Amino acid sequence: MKAIQVQVPGGPENLIEVDLPDPLPGPGQVRVKACAIGVGRPDVLIRKGTYKWMPPLPAIPGAEMAGEIDAIGQGVHQWQLGDRVLVSARELTQRGGCYAQAIVVPEDAPYRLPVTLAFEDAVSLPNLQLALALMRVAGAVAGPAPHVLITGASGGVAGMLCQVAKHKGLTILGTSRTTDKASFALGQGFDHVICTSHDDLKERIQHITHGRGVDLVFDHLGGQSLIDGLHSLAPWGTLVSYNIVQGAPTEDVFQVLRNLLGKSLAVRCFSMHTLDEDVSLRRELMHEAIALMANAQVKAPECQIFKFSEVRQTHELLDRGMVSGKLVIKP
Numbered sequence: 001m002k003a004i005q006v007q008v009p010g011g012p013e014n015l016i017e018v019d020l021p022d023p024l025p026g027p028g029q030v031r032v033k034a035c036a037i038g039v040g041r042p043d044v045l046i047r048k049g050t051y052k053w054m055p056p057l058p059a060i061p062g063a064e065m066a067g068e069i070d071a072i073g074q075g076v077h078q079w080q081l082g083d084r085v086l087v088s089a090r091e092l093t094q095r096g097g098c099y100a101q102a103i104v105v106p107e108d109a110p111y112r113l114p115v116t117l118a119f120e121d122a123v124s125l126p127n128l129q130l131a132l133a134l135m136r137v138a139g140a141v142a143g144p145a146p147h148v149l150i151t152g153a154s155g156g157v158a159g160m161l162c163q164v165a166k167h168k169g170l171t172i173l174g175t176s177r178t179t180d181k182a183s184f185a186l187g188q189g190f191d192h193v194i195c196t197s198h199d200d201l202k203e204r205i206q207h208i209t210h211g212r213g214v215d216l217v218f219d220h221l222g223g224q225s226l227i228d229g230l231h232s233l234a235p236w237g238t239l240v241s242y243n244i245v246q247g248a249p250t251e252d253v254f255q256v257l258r259n260l261l262g263k264s265l266a267v268r269c270f271s272m273h274t275l276d277e278d279v280s281l282r283r284e285l286m287h288e289a290i291a292l293m294a295n296a297q298v299k300a301p302e303c304q305i306f307k308f309s310e311v312r313q314t315h316e317l318l319d320r321g322m323v324s325g326k327l328v329i330k331p
Contacts (some may be wrong), residue, residue: 001102003100004106005249007058008050009049009050011047011319012312015099016045022102023106024102026074028106030073030076030104031070031072031104032070034065034067034098034103036228037098037099038123039326039327040066040318040327041245041313042089042095042241043315046059046061052231052273055097060097060098061099062089062096063095063126064089064126065087066087066120066274068082069085070102084113084114085111087295089126091109091283092109111283111290116294119295119329120275124303127156127159127160128293129272129289130157130242131229133285134242135164135168137270145171146215147278148161148170148171148216148217148218149173149205149232150217151175151218151219151229152245153181153182153185153190153193154174154176154185154324155326157220158220159188162174163299166189167292173193173194175193175319176194177195179197180324192208209234213235215238216237216238217232217233219240222241222244222248223248226285233265235263236263236265237263238265239266242269293311297330305324306327306328307329308329308331317331
């Protein structure tokens with residue numbers, strides 16, 4: 001089978017297409033033939049060799065794969081050949097592994113997919129699972145007319161967060177660096193998108209919220225975006241940081257909170273790895289995500305589809321911040 005390996009960490013050019021023996025399932029295992037493979041930021045960290053949960057080299061990146069079971073190991077009775085499933089690396093003891101034409105996993109790892117879910121949509125389910133977890137960790141949203149700010153509004157997780165929050169009756173604001181990304185995000189359901197390249201963030205938020213500020217901020221950018229998010233909050237507001245793509249803030253976050261003491265603000269840091277040992281909650285969130293998408297209560301984002309041989313191109317787009325929606329590889 002063909003797979004993509006990182007043998008030496010580095011740039012997109014370090015993603016090497018290799019031929020490997022077809023993996024065979026042992027007792028209690030199944031093999032999943034890939035029909036769609038998701039591409040995301042954890043894959044970039046594996047490529048760079050900086051992922052905190054880095055698999056040993058040579059490593060196969062890839063955190064999500066949707067496909068069909070095409071081989072079954074001894075003692076497996078819950079699956080049949082042809083069953084449609086999602087494989088998420090969150091269910092595996094070692095991260096990555098999905099940039100391949102097939103993967104062997106324990107029989108209790110895959111999630112069953114309804115026929116109403118296209119494979120290229122199903123690889124966005126882990127983003128929806130993350131969005132559901134983020135909403136839980138944020139807790140109840142206070143305020144007479146709650147507003148939520150989601151930074152980097154054109155991203156895959158941001159789009160899922162938007163839909164989950166709207167499902168709860170909240171008004172959703174987003175930020176974007178370019179007008180085309182802002183237009184994309186508006187099409188994904190955001191009520192307002194502020195283009196930070198030419199709009200005054202504070203002024204726009206004050207206008208939209210009638211001077212009150214937002215009740216909740218979800219930030220994955222870090223840097224100045226996180227500081228701006230704190231200044232955007234209404235009294236009793238909470239900021240949830242779930243990544244720092246642009247690096248850590250240069251300002252002292254605690255000092256900013258002290259400067260805004262009269263608002264009694266809160267900051268939470270969140271990682272899905274918190275659920276690594278909580279199998280029950282992790283799988284509950286994924287089953288909820290599958291049900292929401294299968295029932296058309298949440299839509300998968302528009303996806304850009306690439307050939308297996310074009311994997312480097314997907315990482316170049318991620319490195320340049322040129323991604324709207326979901327990147328998908330079709331083997």
